[in-house]
Amino acid sequence: MSSNNNPFSLEGKTILVTGASSGIGRGIAIACSKMNGTVIVNGRNVSRLQETLDMMSGTGHTLLAADLTSHDDVLQLVEKLPKLDGIVHCAGVGIRKLCKQIEETDIDYVMNANFKAPVLLQSALLSKKKVNKGASIVFISSIAIDTPSVGNAIYSASKGAITSYANCLKLELASRLIRVNTVHPAMVWTDLIFKDGVEEEELKADEQKYLLKRYGKPEDIANLVVYLLSDASEWMTGSHLEITGGGK
Numbered sequence: 001m002s003s004n005n006n007p008f009s010l011e012g013k014t015i016l017v018t019g020a021s022s023g024i025g026r027g028i029a030i031a032c033s034k035m036n037g038t039v040i041v042n043g044r045n046v047s048r049l050q051e052t053l054d055m056m057s058g059t060g061h062t063l064l065a066a067d068l069t070s071h072d073d074v075l076q077l078v079e080k081l082p083k084l085d086g087i088v089h090c091a092g093v094g095i096r097k098l099c100k101q102i103e104e105t106d107i108d109y110v111m112n113a114n115f116k117a118p119v120l121l122q123s124a125l126l127s128k129k130k131v132n133k134g135a136s137i138v139f140i141s142s143i144a145i146d147t148p149s150v151g152n153a154i155y156s157a158s159k160g161a162i163t164s165y166a167n168c169l170k171l172e173l174a175s176r177l178i179r180v181n182t183v184h185p186a187m188v189w190t191d192l193i194f195k196d197g198v199e200e201e202e203l204k205a206d207e208q209k210y211l212l213k214r215y216g217k218p219e220d221i222a223n224l225v226v227y228l229l230s231d232a233s234e235w236m237t238g239s240h241l242e243i244t245g246g247g248k
Contacts, residue, residue: 007232010037015229016084017041018068018121019091021048023190024140026055027218028088028225033057035226040064040081043091068117078124083132086229087125089118089162090140094192096151106154114158119165126173134177136229139166140221141182141240147248159184163240170238179237181228186244188216211246220245 015032019025021043032039033056040062043049049063066077068091093113097106118139125131144152145160163182170180187193193203193215207215224243227233 008035008227008230010035010086010226010230013085013229014038014082015040015086015088016081017088017090018118019043019089019140020052021045022052023192024185024188024218024221025088025090026052027222028090029061030055030057031219031222031226032086032229033061035230037086037229040084042066042068042077068121069112071120074117074121074124078121078128078130081125081130084125084130085132085135087122087131087135087137088140088225088229089122089138091117092140092158094155097154098151099153102154110154110158111161114155115161115165118162122169131173131176131178134234135179136233137166137169137173137178137180138225138228139163139180139182140225141166141184143184143186143242143244143248145184147186166240167238174237179228179233181233181236181239181241183221183224183228184240184242184244185216185221186210186242186247188218188221190218207247209247210244214245215247216243216245 010032015037017025017029020029020041029039029041029052038060041049041052042064044067046065053061053063064077064080066073095110139162141163142159144156145163166180166182
């Protein structure tokens with residue numbers, strides 16, 4: 001428990017956030033800093049990571065750029081890291097293609113970033129003893145794993161794969177009281193939703209179908225992740241939490 005007796009505080013915790021150069025990852029890094037965590041932000045783009053750092057509260061945060069799909073980059077990153085109390089696997093990519101158009105390069109692009117990279121990073125962190133007893137590991141998955149949409153097969157499959165992986169990881173780490181949970185957002189306003197050329201007017205019309213009449217914001221997801229990283233959730237592991245604003 002943190003020294004100020006606030007179970008939601010991240011004071012005294014060192015947290016790695018991947019994919020922190022934009023979107024949900026950036027939002028998570030900022031939220032963790034506001035709750036007094038010491039945050040290490042990771043991504044590939046140094047200038048955008050620096051922008052994230054500039055938005056964060058407090059001091060002592062670190063920027064460690066690395067391409068998580070590169071074996072050498074991952075090994076170098078892990079060597080530089082201190083021992084961690086929290087890990088948020090947020091880095092990922094999306095692609096929309098009809099099933100009849102999918103090629104091997106499409107599968108490699110999405111699965112390497114969304115499944116292979118976090119699995120191998122987590123393996124390296126554990127083998128190098130970089131994860132403290134009682135730590136919390138959070139994977140950003142998606143409601144897409146069981147809410148199919150046209151053209152979203154590879155992305156959905158990648159998020160389903162990482163969720164199944166998390167189910168096994170929780171068993172292997174339970175003896176060290178390390179918790180493993182996943183977060184499954186619906187649509188969130190980030191650059192990723194514009195990737196496939198969808199017009200903003202079309203998205204704004206769609207968000208009115210949500211019960212709360214809007215898509216999510218990065219901070220909505222970040223606040224849930226802060227809870228999972230904090231001592232307030234110390235009796236939670238193996239949970240898959242949907243956060244959807246009442247939309248699917």
